[in-house]
Amino acid sequence: MSLQVERISVASAARLARVHARSFDRPWPEAEFASLLHMPSTLGLSVSTGAGLAGFVLVRIALDEAEILTIAVNPDARRSGVGRTLMAAMEASLADSGVSRVFLEVSTQNTAARALYERQGFSRVGLRRGYYGDGTDALVLEKTLPGSGQDGA
Template sequence: MTPDELAALHGVCFTAHPRPWTALEFANLLNNPLNFLLTRPQAFLLGRTVAEEAELLTLAVAPQARRQGLALALLSEFAATAQARGATEGFLEVASDNAAAMALYSGTGWDIVGCRKGYYAPGTDAVVMRRVL
């Protein structure tokens, strides 16, 4: 997927918080060798590994393609890719009002380890989650 395609899909998936990322932001992220992009038709995951930690930066699945296992497949590939890059644990943050994402992550072994109060505008908390890889 190109930065423009990533930004278009991200824009459909994230309309409030976090705000959609631009094509330029995706291009800059993809130019960083610590970052990696995993894709499926109508879905993608962008991750980063630094030393023994991996961070799930964003996961987007087109609304019409949800509940078909794409996110599960990407999360599994994230874990495998991060491990291959030397990571032993993963982190992510998710908006506290995103019940579907919270359920997905909790159901795949991610545990809540923190909260960033008011991180997203307008005052929505970011829930920090961790998973042993």
């Protein structure tokens, strides 16, 4: 399967909301995506296949750090490398922008996402009890990006 990565614009908000709705029990509305994509500090990347939008990631950048706000892979495209492709493209783009560390929160119950982040080199740096609306905890994960001068220096 050929995966194509591209930057997301505000015009993609409706498509992102549809994929998010298929991926999460509490999806974000289209207006939330539009609002985030209007902010200059938000980086959005998508992966498409011949069948359309396969997944996307939204990241907020603050100086030399970034936080993954959400990452979603269309259920029809899971286990095909979309998540890994998104993460690699995001990390390269962030490193090019001078970002040295990336953070995210992930539900302790989301074993598939936790496995992806672990394979990508993220490590646990904290726990947020009752973080999600259903009362589940969130792990706080961090990754130092290669070439940032902080990877073992």
